[in-house]
Amino acid sequence: MRILDIREKAVPVASAMRNAAFDFGEMTSSVVAVVTDRVVEGRPVVGFAFNSTGRYACGAPMRARFIPRLLAAAPDSLLDDEGVIDPERTLAVMLKREKPGGDAERSVPVGTIETALWDAAAKARGLPLHALLARRYGVGTPATRVQCYVGGGWYRPGEGVAELQEELRRHRGDGYRMVKIKVGGLPVAEDQRRIEGALAVLGDPSCLAVDANGAFDRERALAYAAMLAPYGLRWFEEPAPPHDYALYAEVAAAYGPALGTGENLYAPQDLRNIIRFGGLRPDRDVLQVDPPQAFGLATFAGMVAEAERDGFSRSQVFPHGGNQMSLAAVGGLGLGGCESYPGVFGAFAGYADDARVEDGWLKLPDRPGIGFEGQAALFAVMRDLVPELA
Numbered sequence: 323m324r325i326l327d328i329r330e331k332a333v334p335v336a337s338a339m340r341n342a343a344f345d346f347g348e349m350t351s352s353v354v355a356v357v358t359d360r361v362v363e364g365r366p367v368v369g370f371a372f373n374s375t376g377r378y379a380c381g382a383p384m385r386a387r388f389i390p391r392l393l394a395a396a397p398d399s400l401l402d403d404e405g406v407i408d409p410e411r412t413l414a415v416m417l418k419r420e421k422p423g424g425d426a427e428r429s430v431p432v433g434t435i436e437t438a439l440w441d442a443a444a445k446a447r448g449l450p451l452h453a454l455l456a457r458r459y460g461v462g463t464p465a466t467r468v469q470c471y472v473g474g475g476w477y478r479p480g481e482g483v484a485e486l487q488e489e490l491r492r493h494r495g496d497g498y499r500m501v502k503i504k505v506g507g508l509p510v511a512e513d514q515r516r517i518e519g520a521l522a523v524l525g526d527p528s529c530l531a532v533d534a535n536g537a538f539d540r541e542r543a544l545a546y547a548a549m550l551a552p553y554g555l556r557w558f559e560e561p562a563p564p565h566d567y568a569l570y571a572e573v574a575a576a577y578g579p580a581l582g583t584g585e586n587l588y589a590p591q592d593l594r595n596i597i598r599f600g601g602l603r604p605d606r607d608v609l610q611v612d613p614p615q616a617f618g619l620a621t622f623a624g625m626v627a628e629a630e631r632d633g634f635s636r637s638q639v640f641p642h643g644g645n646q647m648s649l650a651a652v653g654g655l656g657l658g659g660c661e662s663y664p665g666v667f668g669a670f671a672g673y674a675d676d677a678r679v680e681d682g683w684l685k686l687p688d689r690p691g692i693g694f695e696g697q698a699a700l701f702a703v704m705r706d707l708v709p710e711l712a
């Protein structure tokens with residue numbers, strides 16, 4: 323199996339939403355295609371990925387460093403014992419001549435290419451990616467379905483508590499049980515009214531999480547911790563800037579229920595540090611690293627294993643992303659669940675067109691690879707990169 327070409331294009335993510343930290347008005351994503359010489363059932367094996375949600379397209383470093391390194395490597399050096407591309411080996415090649423530290427500058431381009439290589443490696447075997455990941459990094463019996471919650475409750479111009487409640491009723495009607503809503507985009511008292519309004523619809527506080535998107539300073543983080551604690555919500559996400567470990571530790575000391583963080587941590591050292599110095603509690607807190615943004619699935623699997631050694635359970639890992647890449651990780655590694663963003667982030671949101679959530683559970687897909695072929699609008703964007711598939 324040989325890599326013939328790796329292609330990238332930046333695609334706008336049309337979205338008018340805002341969280342406590344920023345709006346998505348200029349957001350883009352890098353779509354990547356890895357073209358191989360392997361043919362399965364008469365069609366060339368092509369691996370696809372995109373750089374998940376919330377980080378801009380990153381084609382320049384891909385084209386300047388990571389793609390040329392892979393294409394220059396001896397093809398056999400990238401293969402496993404069965405002659406199929408081994409993403410762990412490609413990772414070592416992409417990271418050659420990279421200075422330690424500064425990981426966010428490269429973890430997204432490297433992780434997106436690495437994820438596309440997993441798609442190709444699974445397709446070469448005719449396996450769904452979650453099945454290949456389960457074989458490589460899983461524990462116990464592989465999952466057939468995973469828990470799936472909605473990351474919603476965004477701030478939209480002109481919308482208030484009534485519109486939020488209408489949104490939550492829609493999610494419940496679509497089969498979801500748990501929903502996460504934004505906090506921090508309004509004064510504390512107004513956000514508290516949103517939470518009361520959400521609980522009036524959802525009932526059980528363990529079905530509601532809140533997300534501050536790392537926007538709070540010390541004063542606001544502690545004010546929200548005090549306001550939120552009595553509700554006993556499922557989790558309070560990113561109560562502090564992602565690398566402010568001291569503030570995390572202070573919030574954790576003041577806030578009894580679960581905290582969540584990790585979508586803006588891009589290296590194993592970052593996760594290690596927030597666990598060691600951020601006061602995270604292995605018996606309850608939730609870890610949310612986004613695989614394609616953090617050097618890819620092999621690195622992510624290593625981070626999960628390390629958190630497990632620190633006392634966290636796999637059921638406390640809910641990777642960020644709300645897409646089929648994180649779904650494969652959740653299913654393959656036996657994690658807590660995945661996120662979903664119905665109706666936002668355009669073609670980049672969500673799962674296969676025929677996927678259905680029932681009573682909070684999403685069945686794992688059986689298409690080979692990640693299964694982007696089952697998402698018509700997204701796959702049309704991806705296929706544009708590969709005229710030979712037409």
Ligand code: MG
Pocket residue numbers: 533535559560585
């Ligand atoms: Mg978040």
